[in-house]
Structure formats: structure tokens, C-alpha cells
Amino acid sequence: MASEIIAINEFAGGGQSVGEWLHGWVTTVDHKRLGILYILFSVFFLVIGGIEATIMRIQLMVPHNHFVSPEVFNRMFTMHGTTMIFFVAMPVLFGFGTYLIPLMIGARDMAFPRLNALSFWLTAFGGLLLYFSFIGGNGLYGAGNAPDVGWFAYAPLTSRAFSVGHSTDFWTLALLISGIGSIGTAVNFITTIITMRCPGMTLGKMPLLAWMNLVTAGMVILAVSPLTAAQIMLCFDRYLGAHFFDTQAGGSAVLWMHFFWIFGHPEVYILILPSFAFASEIIPVFSRKPIFGYPIMVAATVMIGFISMSVWAHHMFAIGMSSYGNTFFTITSMLISIPTGIKIFNWIGTMWGGKIQFKAPMLFCVAFLFQFLIAGLTGIMLAASPFNWQLTGSYFVVAHFHYVIVGAILFTLFGAFYYWYPKMTGRMYNETLARWHFWLFVIGFHLTFDFMHIPGLLGMPRRIYTYEPGRGWEFWNLLVTIGTFVQGIAVLIFVGNLLWSMFKGPVAGNDPWDAWTLEWSTTSPPPDYNFATIPVVESRRPLWDLKHPEDPDWKYE
Amino acid sequence: MKRSEQTRSRAGKVLGIAFLLAGFLIAATVCAADPAGPSQIPNIFKPDSTPADSIFRLSKLVLVITSIIFVVVFSLIAYATAKFRKSDADDGSEPPQVYGSNQVELAWTVIPGLIVLVLFLATARVILSVQDAPKPPGAIEVIAVGHQYWWEYRYPELGVVTANELHVPVSDLQHPTPTFITLLSADTDHSFWVPRLAGKTDLIPNHPNHTWIDPHEAGLFLGQCAQYCGVQHAKMLLRVYVDSAADFDAWVQGQKRFAATNDAAAEGRRIFESTACINCHAVSGTVADGHFGPDLTHLMSRDTLAAGAALNTRENLRAWIQSPDSIKPGSLMPAMKLSDHDLDALTAYLETLR
Known part of the structure; x- marks a missing residue:
């Protein structure tokens, strides 16, 4: 990791002492450096979260396995979920947003550069605090160290009666702190996008990546705030004698569920919209066509933003809501498939009639389309609340949301890594290694997450540290575990490729993909000030207009 | 040139086949996983009770509709990626730039809307029939x-x-x-x-x-x-x-019935009633009336111990009393740490609770 930073730094103008170099990175308020810090931070936690997943999969490889104790297993799934959502997925997407938004809208930095730095460091220290629990979480003799309450930490497991020691406090405070960081980033995104677009870039001419991050940022403010409030209430319960969620004193476990999922479901869309944003930038460039139905794509994004605020209780179909409640959340959850479907069709429409080049970014985006289709369809199954009574809390639901988070979000992220790598580092990655990464990851992903649906259908609940033989689950669990290792190898190739290309990759040039958005009009990596002169745009594809003066976009938009 | 094109189209085929296989394997294995006859596999697709059966019938409808969507959209993506691949003989010109089509957009908004309506109505029926079922007199x-x-x-x-x-x-x-x-x-x-x-x-x-x-x-x-x-x-x-x-x-x-009494097990009963056992466990007709743990009045009528974690055999019962963690680490039953003699007597007493 350190060598990667040094290499990047060399491109940014080397020749400093280590102290100067470190000082430069720690005190930076440059959106590009902060973006890279976010990304490196997330890759670090991705590896840790991956190791936790691997520990779980080894334990579940065979029934009645003794690889880890139930206590350790419960910590692993809690830390894996919390890490992957709050300290990998969100920061990496924020990192790409922070890096790309000013470049794509023709600005020289974010609206609030210092808030930008504050947000990053809050998130980073939130992550470190969570992991400090392994050392400092005990508190009482015999009490566990790392949190073991599950990533949605249902009450009353988090009350002091059931969670002695400080492990739950580390979880609460880590999320509280990183949540404040997320809200800061969201405010920054919104302000930047609203106020700092270059001349000519009306909202209707803004790149889709900026649009989708704008909607995401709005959702972050609406969704992370209740989570933050709930964390404070939980602290009050545990230390100030409040009884919001303390069922032994008449509190409500269901209240916590509502608070958590009013955050938790929009969170899924907070993660998937930036991933849609990557696909909406990459697919057109590699199909050599503009995005199909730009206004509809924007409208669908906004619709997803609104509808996603009204679906949270589909995580709670089994908690005994009234039949009317279940009916309401069934229809809202099904409705969200319409704007999402529109997006899939528009991406297909973009490829239709194009000249598709299957470079690594495009490969990952095409795989994303297939996998997101499946994830959406299993989502419809889960939206039908009676079917959900069987599927929720089982390995089917685990497979479903990993299909979304890995099959869709991580795949587009890998695409984004390869697509913007030459811009961020100035060097091209190795295409052969990227293809190895792609195919191994596709195989590993499908081995793991296709077959993970089946034990769920056969009655295997999630979050069990071991299971009984003879229920038809053994074979599938073994396959799932094998797939995990294949994915692990693929990720190692990915990290290796990025590191190797940092030093040995061919120089990429400003615009290696013959792309159309503003970030490709400046040098790779961009100078501190991004653009020597602020660009003026006339259409959604300013570089197309530049390259095809005889047939510019603004004539048709 | 020729060779690289071959590898490319082969890669496309592999991609297609891999995804197809994945989809069909799920469907096929779920149906085949549970052979006919009495089975202990808790398969949601082998219902034996009205609520599970209503869900099963709804799930068949949902699976059929989602499968059709899957096949249609999968084919579209597969066709687009195969058909519009840039050929090696390409002249390097840009394809026609198409920005969208309102008619097409309208179609792929309205058709999914109708599908959602059908699914919703079918689902709402099942929600009401399962959740609001009246309780008959013989229940x-x-x-x-x-x-x-x-x-x-x-x-x-x-x-x-x-x-x-x-x-x-x-x-x-x-x-x-x-x-x-x-x-x-x-x-x-x-x-x-x-x-x-x-x-x-x-x-x-x-x-x-x-x-x-x-x-x-x-x-x-x-x-x-x-x-x-x-x-x-x-x-x-x-x-x-x-x-x-x-x-x-x-x-x-x-x-x-009240718990059976058997003079041969009197010593075990004395141990049971004079140690911490009765803080948590009840045996009807005796002084044991704890409520934190399972009622043991008819312990021997059960096939398993520790919520199904172990078969109800003499060895398991002994192990469970002496060291619950050996069967279920983290269970709230404390290790009783009895002498071998007391443990034998206690086990013998529990074995009379039929």
C-alpha cells in the first residue's frame, strides 16, 4: 500500500523527504488525493472483510466443524457485514465520487475542501475504532471483545443485559462517527454539484455519474441521520438509563428495527446508484454510443431515490406486521423494480447498434448486467411478502444481497478501477492480468453465490456457526467455500495488477479510451488545479463535440 | 487476427454458457435435491400444511414470471453483446449515434408496470388468506x-x-x-x-x-x-x-400426569432437589418449580436434549449435566460439577421421568 502511495506521489511531483510526503497526504484538502485516500482505505478494509468472510466459509465448509468457536464466528459475521458496508462500500464509492465529480463537472475542487478532509478522517478513524474493539472491547472478565450482535444489531441483544463489556459500544461509536463523515460528504457532493458546474453545464447536460451521486447524496442525508439518531438512543439506553430499546423495561425491539431499516434499505440504493453511475459512464464509451434515453435515466434515478425511502419494512415481513402493512410494503418494493428495469433496458439500448470493445472495464459492466438482472429477480421474489416469510433470514437472502453487493456493486467497481486507473496514475493497467482477474472472479462469484441460494431454499438460516448433517446442505456449502477461494485468488491478481502497473505500466496519455467527459481533457494524473482554464461545454459529451466538430451533440440534445 | 477473433467469440460463448448453466442449475437442483418419500430436509418447496402450501403456490407463479423475464432480458443482453461486438475488420468509424426513443422507453415502462400489478394482486390474496385466516372451533x-x-x-x-x-x-x-x-x-x-x-x-x-x-x-x-x-x-x-x-x-x-416416582431413584431425586437444578427446572408434583429452563416432568418422552442438539441417550444426558459446553458451547445451562457417583444417581433419576 505504501509503495502505491509513493508511486502516485512520484507522478504528482516527487523529490520530497518522507516527512514532507506524509505531511502532504495527511493535511491534504485536494479532492483527488482525498479520493485516493478513501479508495486505499477501502481496499485495505476489503482485504480484512474478505479474510473474515473466508474464516466463516472455512467454518461452514462441513457440518459440525470446529474451525472457530461460536463466539468467534458471531464476531466474524458482525465485523464482516459492518466492515463491508460502512468501511468498504461506502468509502470506496465516496472516494470515486470525490475524485471524479469535480473533474467531470469542470471544477477545480469540491465546494468545501476542508469538510472533505474532515469527512474522510472521520470515516477512517471510525473504522480504526471499530477494529480497536479487538484489543479494547473486553471491559469485563469473560466478556467478548469485538461486536457480536450482527450488522443490524437487533435490540435487545445490544442492551447491557445481553451484551456485557464494551464491544457494542465500539460498534455504536464507530458507526456514529463514520456516519457524521458520510453526512459531511453528502453535503459536499450536493453543494459541489449544484454550485460548481462549469459554464454551459446545465443540470440536463451533467454527466450521469454526477446525477446519480447527487441523488445518492440526498439519500445519505435522509437515511444516515436516523441511523445516527438511533445510535445515540442506544448509547442513552446503555449508559444513561433510557429504555428506548430495552425490552426488559418496556422498550421496543421493533422500534430499533424501524430505525435501522429506514437507514438500511435506502443504504442499498446509496451503494447501488454510484455503481449504476459507473456503468452509465463505461458502457457508452465502450459501445461508442451516447447513453440511451438520458432524461429517462435521470428520472429513473430520482424515482429510485424516492421509492427507496418507502420500502424499508420489507426487511421486517416476519416480525408480525398487520396484513395491511405487509401489503403496502409489498407494492412499494415491487414498484422499485420498474425504474431499475428501465435502467437495465437503457444500458442494453446503449449497446444496441454500437461497436462494443471488450476491454476489462466493459467486461465487468456486462457481467454486472447479467448479475444485476438475477439479483433484481430474486429481489422480486423477496418482495412478495408470503414468499419472503420463507426466504428472509435464510441463506437465500444472503445470496440475494451478495448478488447485489458483489455481483453488481463490486463488479462495476472493478470496472471503474480499470477505467479510471490510467487517469488516476497516468499509467495503463495490464489487460491480460485484468482478464485473468475477470474470469477467475466470475467463476468464483458464481460458484459461491449461485449455489448459496439453494441451502436457503432447503431451510438453512443465516448466522449459524454450524449446521446439522442430513438436511441436504453439505454439498452446497462445500461448493460455496471453494468459490470463496477462487474469488480470493482473483482479488490478489487485481491488487497485484494495480501495484505492478503503477511502476511498469505503459504511460496512458490523457485520453486512452477516446472518451467524452471532461476528466479526459486534462492530463493523467490531473494537475492540482485540474484544468488550466475552466472548460465551457455545450452538450453532455463535450469531448465528442471537440473530436467531431462536423457532427456535434448539441445539435440533437 | 483470425485467431484472436476465435478466442473472442469463444469467450463470449463461455460467458453465455456459464450464466445459462448457473440459472438452470439452481432450478434443477432445487427440484432434485429432495427425493420423493419421507425426508428430513426442510425444503420450502415440499409443503405439508396450508400456509406453506399457499406460499408454495404463490412462489410457483413468481418463479414462472421471473423466469420468463430472465430468459427475455438475458437473451437481449447476450444478443447485444454478441451481435454488436466490434469486428477486427472495423474501419474505426463511430457507429450511428442514437440518443433514445420515447416509444421504446414507454414500452419498457408500461410492460413491467403491468407485470408488477399482476404479481401484487396475486401476492395480496395470499397475504390475507394466510395472515387473516379465521380460527376454527377445533383449533x-x-x-x-x-x-x-x-x-x-x-x-x-x-x-x-x-x-x-x-x-x-x-x-x-x-x-x-x-x-x-x-x-x-x-x-x-x-x-x-x-x-x-x-x-x-x-x-x-x-x-x-x-x-x-x-x-x-x-x-x-x-x-x-x-x-x-x-x-x-x-x-x-x-x-x-x-x-x-x-x-x-x-x-x-x-x-x-404428574412425574413418575420410583424409589430406586430416590437418591438422584434428593440430589436434584437439593442442588441448583430446581432453580431453573420444574418437575410437576415435586418441589422443583423453576422456570428459566425446560420443564423436565416428562424428559424421557423426548427424543433429544438441548433443543435438538443431541440425542436423548444416557451418555449425552450425563455429558449435558456435567459439561453442557461439550454439546452446546455457550448454552446458559451451568456445568454441575458433580461427583461420578452423584452424577450416576442424578442421571438415573432423570431417566425415570417418563
Whole structure:
């Protein structure tokens, strides 16, 4: 990791002492450096979260396995979920947003550069605090160290009666702190996008990546705030004698569920919209066509933003809501498939009639389309609340949301890594290694997450540290575990490729993909000030207009 | 040139085949995973009770519709990626720039809208039929209380209290005797899930829930707690014994009797009643009336110990009393640390509780 930073730094103008170099990175308020810090931070936690997943999969490889104790297993799934959502997925997407938004809208930095730095460091220290629990979480003799309450930490497991020691406090405070960081980033995104677009870039001419991050940022403010409030209430319960969620004193476990999922479901869309944003930038460039139905794509994004605020209780179909409640959340959850479907069709429409080049970014985006289709369809199954009574809390639901988070979000992220790598580092990655990464990851992903649906259908609940033989689950669990290792190898190739290309990759040039958005009009990596002169745009594809003066976009938009 | 094109199209085929295989394997294996005949696999697609069956019928509709969508959209993506691949003989010119089409957009908004409407109406029917089903006069009432990490069952009308192994009668269509279960929790959240009988319903403290089952045939149905409830969530197993009407009546009569007394086990009984056992366990007709742990009045009528974690054998019973962690690490039963002699006597006493 350190060598990667040094290499990047060399491109940014080397020749400093280590102290100067470190000082430069720690005190930076440059959106590009902060973006890279976010990304490196997330890759670090991705590896840790991956190791936790691997520990779980080894334990579940065979029934009645003794690889880890139930206590350790419960910590692993809690830390894996919390890490992957709050300290990998969100920061990496924020990192790409922070890096790309000013470049794509023709600005020289974010609206609030210092808030930008504050947000990053809050998130980073939130992550470190969570992991400090392994050392400092005990508190009482015999009490566990790392949190073991599950990533949605249902009450009353988090009350002091059931969670002695400080492990739950580390979880609460880590999320509280990183949540404040997320809200800061969201405010920054919104302000930047609203106020700092270059001349000519009306909202209707803004790149889709900026649009989708704008909607995401709005959702972050609406969704992370209740989570933050709930964390404070939980602290009050545990230390100030409040009884919001303390069922032994008449509190409500269901209240916590509502608070958590009013955050938790929009969170899924907070993660998937930036991933849609990557696909909406990459697919057109590699199909050599503009995005199909730009206004509809924007409208669908906004619709997803609104509808996603009204679906949270589909995580709670089994908690005994009234039949009317279940009916309401069934229809809202099904409705969200319409704007999402529109997006899939528009991406297909973009490829239709194009000249598709299957470079690594495009490969990952095409795989994303297939996998997101499946994830959406299993989502419809889960939206039908009676079917959900069987599927929720089982390995089917685990497979479903990993299909979304890995099959869709991580795949587009890998695409984004390869697509913007030459811009961020100035060097091209190795295409052969990227293809190895792609195919191994596709195989590993499908081995793991296709077959993970089946034990769920056969009655295997999630979050069990071991299971009984003879229920038809053994074979599938073994396959799932094998797939995990294949994915692990693929990720190692990915990290290796990025590191190797940092030093040995061919120089990429400003615009290696013959792309159309503003970030490709400046040098790779961009100078501190991004653009020597602020660009003026006339259409959604300013570089197309530049390259095809005889047939510019603004004539048709 | 030629070679690279071949590899490319081969790669495309591999991609297509891989995805197709993945989709069909899921469908095929789910159907094939559970061979016909009595099976202990808690397969949600082998329902044996009206709620599970209603869900199964709805799930077939949902699966058919989603499969059709899958095939259509999958083919579109596969066709687009195969057909519009840039050829090696390409002249490097840009393809025609198309910005969108309102008609096409309208079509792929309205058609999914209609599909959603159909799915929603079918789903709403099942929600109401399962959740708001009226309780017929012959219904059996059970109160299930979730504990860390075991199940307490009370039959208030029949005067029976038992643990971990739920007995219910077969419900035939002419004379339905469904079982209506009130779900309570003594500590954390749990979830009652026996996939072949009904979908899951959570047990939440301060939040009574209800579910019902009407099994159509006798047999043993397995499930387990489906909401994370603490260290031993994994070994909070569910066993539902569906008995014929006569067997069920016999079982109820047996459970209503006071605990058997046997002079040969008097020493074990003295140990039981003079140690911490009675703080948590009840044996009817004796001084033992604890409520934190399972009722032991008819312990030997049960097939398993520790919420299904071990078979109810003499060796397991001994191990369970002496060192519960050897069977279920993290269970709330304390290790009794008895001498071998006392342990033998206590085990012998418990074995008389039939």
C-alpha cells in the first residue's frame, strides 16, 4: 500500500523527504488525493472483510466443524457485514465520487475542501475504532471483545443485559462517527454539484455519474441521520438509563428495527446508484454510443431515490406486521423494480447498434448486467411478502444481497478501477492480468453465490456457526467455500495488477479510451488545479463535440 | 487476427454458457435435491400444511414470471453483446449515434408496470388468506416462548407444558384441527421457522405474534430458530411431531400426569432437589418449580436434549449435566460439577421421568 502511495506521489511531483510526503497526504484538502485516500482505505478494509468472510466459509465448509468457536464466528459475521458496508462500500464509492465529480463537472475542487478532509478522517478513524474493539472491547472478565450482535444489531441483544463489556459500544461509536463523515460528504457532493458546474453545464447536460451521486447524496442525508439518531438512543439506553430499546423495561425491539431499516434499505440504493453511475459512464464509451434515453435515466434515478425511502419494512415481513402493512410494503418494493428495469433496458439500448470493445472495464459492466438482472429477480421474489416469510433470514437472502453487493456493486467497481486507473496514475493497467482477474472472479462469484441460494431454499438460516448433517446442505456449502477461494485468488491478481502497473505500466496519455467527459481533457494524473482554464461545454459529451466538430451533440440534445 | 477473433467469440460463448448453466442449475437442483418419500430436509418447496402450501403456490407463479423475464432480458443482453461486438475488420468509424426513443422507453415502462400489478394482486390474496385466516372451533392453542436457546411450549387448554419438541395433531380437511401458536420471547428476538409447515414468524419480547399450521400428514418436521439470538443461535433447533388424532390424545394424557416416582431413584431425586437444578427446572408434583429452563416432568418422552442438539441417550444426558459446553458451547445451562457417583444417581433419576 505504501509503495502505491509513493508511486502516485512520484507522478504528482516527487523529490520530497518522507516527512514532507506524509505531511502532504495527511493535511491534504485536494479532492483527488482525498479520493485516493478513501479508495486505499477501502481496499485495505476489503482485504480484512474478505479474510473474515473466508474464516466463516472455512467454518461452514462441513457440518459440525470446529474451525472457530461460536463466539468467534458471531464476531466474524458482525465485523464482516459492518466492515463491508460502512468501511468498504461506502468509502470506496465516496472516494470515486470525490475524485471524479469535480473533474467531470469542470471544477477545480469540491465546494468545501476542508469538510472533505474532515469527512474522510472521520470515516477512517471510525473504522480504526471499530477494529480497536479487538484489543479494547473486553471491559469485563469473560466478556467478548469485538461486536457480536450482527450488522443490524437487533435490540435487545445490544442492551447491557445481553451484551456485557464494551464491544457494542465500539460498534455504536464507530458507526456514529463514520456516519457524521458520510453526512459531511453528502453535503459536499450536493453543494459541489449544484454550485460548481462549469459554464454551459446545465443540470440536463451533467454527466450521469454526477446525477446519480447527487441523488445518492440526498439519500445519505435522509437515511444516515436516523441511523445516527438511533445510535445515540442506544448509547442513552446503555449508559444513561433510557429504555428506548430495552425490552426488559418496556422498550421496543421493533422500534430499533424501524430505525435501522429506514437507514438500511435506502443504504442499498446509496451503494447501488454510484455503481449504476459507473456503468452509465463505461458502457457508452465502450459501445461508442451516447447513453440511451438520458432524461429517462435521470428520472429513473430520482424515482429510485424516492421509492427507496418507502420500502424499508420489507426487511421486517416476519416480525408480525398487520396484513395491511405487509401489503403496502409489498407494492412499494415491487414498484422499485420498474425504474431499475428501465435502467437495465437503457444500458442494453446503449449497446444496441454500437461497436462494443471488450476491454476489462466493459467486461465487468456486462457481467454486472447479467448479475444485476438475477439479483433484481430474486429481489422480486423477496418482495412478495408470503414468499419472503420463507426466504428472509435464510441463506437465500444472503445470496440475494451478495448478488447485489458483489455481483453488481463490486463488479462495476472493478470496472471503474480499470477505467479510471490510467487517469488516476497516468499509467495503463495490464489487460491480460485484468482478464485473468475477470474470469477467475466470475467463476468464483458464481460458484459461491449461485449455489448459496439453494441451502436457503432447503431451510438453512443465516448466522449459524454450524449446521446439522442430513438436511441436504453439505454439498452446497462445500461448493460455496471453494468459490470463496477462487474469488480470493482473483482479488490478489487485481491488487497485484494495480501495484505492478503503477511502476511498469505503459504511460496512458490523457485520453486512452477516446472518451467524452471532461476528466479526459486534462492530463493523467490531473494537475492540482485540474484544468488550466475552466472548460465551457455545450452538450453532455463535450469531448465528442471537440473530436467531431462536423457532427456535434448539441445539435440533437 | 483470425485467431484472436476465435478466442473472442469463444469467450463470449463461455460467458453465455456459464450464466445459462448457473440459472438452470439452481432450478434443477432445487427440484432434485429432495427425493420423493419421507425426508428430513426442510425444503420450502415440499409443503405439508396450508400456509406453506399457499406460499408454495404463490412462489410457483413468481418463479414462472421471473423466469420468463430472465430468459427475455438475458437473451437481449447476450444478443447485444454478441451481435454488436466490434469486428477486427472495423474501419474505426463511430457507429450511428442514437440518443433514445420515447416509444421504446414507454414500452419498457408500461410492460413491467403491468407485470408488477399482476404479481401484487396475486401476492395480496395470499397475504390475507394466510395472515387473516379465521380460527376454527377445533383449533389447538399453543403458546411458544423463545428462550436463549430453547423453546418452551404451553398448551393452556390442555394443561400441558413441555419443551423443544412440539406435538400437534394431523389436521384433515373434513375435521380441521389446525394449531394456532402465540409467539412470545423471554429474552431476545427469535424466529419460529419450520419450512414445510409455514413461513417464519419472529418471537419478539413485548410484541406477541401469531402463526398457525395445519399439517396434512403425520411425521417429524424439522426447522430451527431463524433470527439471530445469541451465541447458540445455531443449536436452537425446532422439532414438530405431527401425530394422528389418537396418538396426540395419548401424548396429551401422558404429559398431563404428574412425574413418575420410583424409589430406586430416590437418591438422584434428593440430589436434584437439593442442588441448583430446581432453580431453573420444574418437575410437576415435586418441589422443583423453576422456570428459566425446560420443564423436565416428562424428559424421557423426548427424543433429544438441548433443543435438538443431541440425542436423548444416557451418555449425552450425563455429558449435558456435567459439561453442557461439550454439546452446546455457550448454552446458559451451568456445568454441575458433580461427583461420578452423584452424577450416576442424578442421571438415573432423570431417566425415570417418563
